[in-house]
Amino acid sequence: MPSKTVTLTNPSGLHARPASVFxxxxxxxxxxxxxAKGERTVNAKSVLSVLTLDCHxxxxxxxxxxxxxxxxxxxxxxxxxxxxxxxx
Amino acid sequence: xxAARVQGRGASPGVAxxxxxxxxxxxxxxxxGDPSPPVEIEAATAPPTADPAQEHERLDAALEQATAQxxxxxxxxxxxxxxDEAAIFTAHAAFAGDPxxxxxxxxxxxxGGAAEEAVRGAFGTFRELLAASADEYLAAxxxxxxxxADRVVAILSGATRPVPxxxxxxxxxxxxxxxxxxxxxDLVAGVIxxxxxxxxxxxxxxxxxxxxxxxxxxxxLDRVDAGVPLAVDGGTGEVLLDPDDxxxxxxxxxAAADAERREQLAELRDLPxxxxxxxxxxxxxxxxxxxxxxxxxxxxxxxxxxxxxxxLFLDSAEAPTVDEQTAYYRxxxxxxxxxRVVFRxxxxxxxxxxxFINRPPEENPALGVRGLRLxxxxxxxxxxxxxxxxxAADRAAADDGDTGRLAIMFPMVATTAEVDRARxxxxxxxxxxxxxxxxxxxxxxxxxxxxxxxxxxxxxxxxFLSIGTNDLLQYLFAADRLNADVAGIPDVFDPDVLGLxxxxxxxxxxxxAWVGVCGEAAAEPRAAAAFxxxxxxxxxxxxxxxxxxxxxxxxxxxxxLRDAARTAExxxxxxxxxxxxKDALR
Numbered sequence: 176m177p178s179k180t181v182t183l184t185n186p187s188g189l190h191a192r193p194a195s196v197f198x199x200x201x202x203x204x205x206x207x208x209x210x211a212k213g214e215r216t217v218n219a220k221s222v223l224s225v226l227t228l229d230c231h232x233x234x235x236x237x238x239x240x241x242x243x244x245x246x247x248x249x250x251x252x253x254x255x256x257x258x259x260x261x262x263x
Numbered sequence: 264x265x266a267a268r269v270q271g272r273g274a275s276p277g278v279a280x281x282x283x284x285x286x287x288x289x290x291x292x293x294x295x296g297d298p299s300p301p302v303e304i305e306a307a308t309a310p311p312t313a314d315p316a317q318e319h320e321r322l323d324a325a326l327e328q329a330t331a332q333x334x335x336x337x338x339x340x341x342x343x344x345x346x347d348e349a350a351i352f353t354a355h356a357a358f359a360g361d362p363x364x365x366x367x368x369x370x371x372x373x374x375g376g377a378a379e380e381a382v383r384g385a386f387g388t389f390r391e392l393l394a395a396s397a398d399e400y401l402a403a404x405x406x407x408x409x410x411x412a413d414r415v416v417a418i419l420s421g422a423t424r425p426v427p428x429x430x431x432x433x434x435x436x437x438x439x440x441x442x443x444x445x446x447x448x449d450l451v452a453g454v455i456x457x458x459x460x461x462x463x464x465x466x467x468x469x470x471x472x473x474x475x476x477x478x479x480x481x482x483x484l485d486r487v488d489a490g491v492p493l494a495v496d497g498g499t500g501e502v503l504l505d506p507d508d509x510x511x512x513x514x515x516x517x518a519a520a521d522a523e524r525r526e527q528l529a530e531l532r533d534l535p536x537x538x539x540x541x542x543x544x545x546x547x548x549x550x551x552x553x554x555x556x557x558x559x560x561x562x563x564x565x566x567x568x569x570x571x572x573x574x575l576f577l578d579s580a581e582a583p584t585v586d587e588q589t590a591y592y593r594x595x596x597x598x599x600x601x602x603r604v605v606f607r608x609x610x611x612x613x614x615x616x617x618x619f620i621n622r623p624p625e626e627n628p629a630l631g632v633r634g635l636r637l638x639x640x641x642x643x644x645x646x647x648x649x650x651x652x653x654x655a656a657d658r659a660a661a662d663d664g665d666t667g668r669l670a671i672m673f674p675m676v677a678t679t680a681e682v683d684r685a686r687x688x689x690x691x692x693x694x695x696x697x698x699x700x701x702x703x704x705x706x707x708x709x710x711x712x713x714x715x716x717x718x719x720x721x722x723x724x725x726x727f728l729s730i731g732t733n734d735l736l737q738y739l740f741a742a743d744r745l746n747a748d749v750a751g752i753p754d755v756f757d758p759d760v761l762g763l764x765x766x767x768x769x770x771x772x773x774x775x776a777w778v779g780v781c782g783e784a785a786a787e788p789r790a791a792a793a794f795x796x797x798x799x800x801x802x803x804x805x806x807x808x809x810x811x812x813x814x815x816x817x818x819x820x821x822x823x824l825r826d827a828a829r830t831a832e833x834x835x836x837x838x839x840x841x842x843x844x845k846d847a848l849r
Binding site for chain 1: 353354358361362363364389396397398400401404408614616618619620
């Protein structure tokens, strides 16, 4: 399973808007996607689960993909986190 | 005998007298400490069946329906009120459609539960996880989950939310954002809440809908029965229960005065913005998002002095295409036929990260790469925006001459070199597209102190200067306006601030450029009058403020305003200047 760890750059962490941008992006991929912080791993396609990870700027997040198009999905989502999901 | 009275806090101005419509809080099992008594909602269906297959189906249907309802609500609010108010319901829709929530609820049904319990359980699990967070923002989302859970359960039980059918004042313990958004505004004369603060969602929404509202009216639910006449003053926070004839009379007078005032202001709508002696002052609207266009036109705005374009960029994962931008800019131009429309190019910095702009975090975003500075280091972004603006004006004019006149404004300018580079980009893009720039005004914001001091050299390069008072004051006084401890330090009436604005106007006049103000101070009638007194000829503000500012300007001649401003400039400090200006116009 392809997997990569990225650092969250958003100054106010993963609040509702960036979290839903991320979850929506994850949901466009057919493969399974998880996101983990520390010991906790959750379904990346679930905005509620992503919110409960309580992610702040500087946190290290591990994204793992599994199944059809796993490599493409991983690079897509890693790029999204690295560039900081939209927030106003 | 005088009527029983409850004192709350005014949350949205205006008065109303109408019968009470009581919205009881919905039952919320499993949530302790909820102060509102559970009141039944009429349930239309039989108790849930124990057939798991049927429960799975009911669950999926209810979640789907809730998601659709919330998406529709977000869309309606985006059109009517604005994207900021709509964003919360976009998030609610995502919560209702969450895959983990659904699978958790399905598992509960497999374990023998009914769909209702399964939904409560699943939302409850997420609620606890969020409520436990030390992060205040996340903890506050727990209340959002309750609102969404209530909606799904109501759909499942076939319960009908009570809806007013005649003119009334809505009384509730607290109104969830969705409750407020769904109220029929033609029937709701006022809103009274026991809980809440003037900054709560319900209060903000009431203000943007123009419905008088009082919050913090403690104990009002215990004392009010449905149908009892109420009088509410959303300015003072007063609520009268079953008002007697004298009170009814007093409120009727207040309401009449209020209506008369609104009518006067409505009459002002079609009058030109000018001083008593007929000197023209352009009174334009700030346009933050599509929702503001209607309000701007209704308020009688003479074009827009500030069309913000950030919302096109902040909410998307990819840069908006030239075509997408063109479509929006054209819509804005078409809203103001024959009038000037000033578009500000993208004004963001490291404090508002955008997914598709890869910039390192900054220690001090207020002094970093923001506004035009960002456009100059990310030229593609600026070029695309300039191209879309020129195309919007070009196409709009080609299709139908009855459209707005394009003006382009660059934010966060500090030096003449920046202006020269920005103009070079504009010239290049125009040449590539074969567009004639002669009809397009180009200007800059004056918000950096260095730019205010360099007004003479800057004015020779542009058609107009627009003073952004919020940032200019923040930078002049080195005081963050979002930091309550220092936000009181800057004063727009500070004699030397008025003097600085005057010197900018004099410098611009020497080069045939005009000067506008597009900060919050332009919406304050007295400050607006002072700006006109020192030479400003365009004021752009939130649409609702236009009638009051117009009224103020039409009462005084240009000479009176000029003399009053001179008196204010001679005062020892801001407070004295404000008082002197007021006295001079008596």
